[in-house]
Amino acid sequence: MEEKVLEVLREVVYEVTGIDNLTMDTEFxxxxxxxxxxxxxxxxxxxxxxxxxxxxxxxKNMVQVKDVVRYIIDHGLMEAKD
Incomplete structure (x- = not known):
């Protein structure tokens, strides 16, 4: 699930900013x-x-990419798809 969320987050960040080099430890x-x-x-x-x-x-608590990924998973903001 983390990889799927990270991929969607990468796409969203790229759409908004043109930045495509995100890792889990990247700080916004x-x-x-x-x-x-x-x-x-x-x-x-x-x-x-x-x-x-x-x-x-x-x-304000989402400092790193992993914070956003964890928030999305914990709050069910994306549905798991097999």
Whole structure:
């Protein structure tokens, strides 16, 4: 499931920013120089793609890609497909 979520996250980040070099340890601000607008656009794009909402208060805790992947899995924002 983590790999599927990571792949979708990579696609969303690429669509929003043109950045395609994400690993689980990538930090959005320190490694990718994301600002608050980049983060908001990424959240909106992911919500639109998965037709789910992310509590904006939780975004501040999403520092690394693995934080987002874990949040998505823990909150059932993507359905597992075999």
């Amino acid at each position: 601000v320190n490694d990718l120089a994301f600002n608050s607008m980049d983060l908001a656009n990424m959240v909106c794009a992911f919500e639109a793609r998965c037709d789910k909402e992310i509590d904006i208060r939780d975004v």
